[in-house]
Amino acid sequence: MESPAPEVAGPAAPRRRGRPARPVLSRGKITTAALAVIGRAGYDGLTMAALARELETAPSALYNHVKSKDEVLNWVQDDVNDTIDTTAFGRDPWDLALMRWAHSYRDAFARHSPLIPVIAVLPITGAPHSLAMYERVAGGLAAGGWPEDMVVDVIVAVESFVLGSAMDVAAPEWIFDVGDQRDLAPTFADAVAARPARGPAAADSAFSLGLNALVAGLRGTLAAVRATRG
Structure with missing residues (x-):
């Protein structure tokens, strides 16, 4: 019995030309x-x-x-800002919404503390999530009675505190250790030793204290502005 003749391979399928339907990168x-x-x-x-x-x-x-590294950083900034919770604005009183925003903002940047000195000063042009965040915050402050010419100052004041606090989360636990130079700062050394919390808990405590003081000051400022401007 004869063996079947081997199959002859047909011509190879032509290779597709042009770009793929979807880009490899996004x-x-x-x-x-x-x-x-x-x-x-x-x-x-x-x-x-x-x-x-x-x-x-x-x-x-x-x-x-x-186009460039700067554009990549702009995207990174926008990606981080998109994780910040602004849902309380338009729902809660402006001061409570501001505190919730500040907590979420700090947590988001604490996870990316090496980026803070760089992306915190980037323009927000071309960053739609960042623009949406600021729009919601500005709208909530305006609805809460803040004059239009003070809204951005309130946002910047809170951001300055939040970003510094985010870096504090990543600080080493021994950052305030005076070592063998206690004689130069004995009062401070005793205060460090008396601090009940350590590590992240200490950062949380300091953040809560500072944020409460900041928002209380903003409440007083708004009341004074209303009384002055009528």
């Missing part, structure tokens, strides 16, 4: 990779070459999706 993937690089190597370690390696692509391919 804003979300690039942002996630950038956060990973910064988490390992810090801001200085974030270069377009390092980002391309993280994404397992060529730098030239990366530049097809993002």
Whole structure:
């Protein structure tokens, strides 16, 4: 019995030309990779070459999706700001909403403290989530009676405190240890020793104290402004 003749392979299917239907990279993937690089190597370690390696692509391919490192950081800022809770504005009194926002803001940036000196001073142009956040906060403050010309100052005052507090979360527990120079600051050394909380709990305690004082001051300021402006 004869063996069947071997099948002859037909011509190879022609290779598709042009770009794939979906890009390999996306804003979300690039942002996630950038956060990973910064988490390992810090801001200085974030270069377009390092980002391309993280994404397992060529730098030239990366530049097809993002113009520069500054644009990547703008995306990162917007991604972090999108996690901040602003739902209390328009629902709760302005002071309670502001406190909830501040807590969420601090928690979001405490998870990315190496980014604070960089992205906290980036323009918000091209950052839709950041713009939406500020719009909700501004609307809540305006509805609460804050004059239009003071709304941004209130936001900046709270942000300045929040970002410093976010960095405090990442501070080492021994940051206030005076070591063998107790004679230079004996009162301070005793105060450090008397502090009941340590580590993250100490940061939480200081944040709550400062935020309560800040908001109380803002309440008093608004009352004085209303009395003055009528």
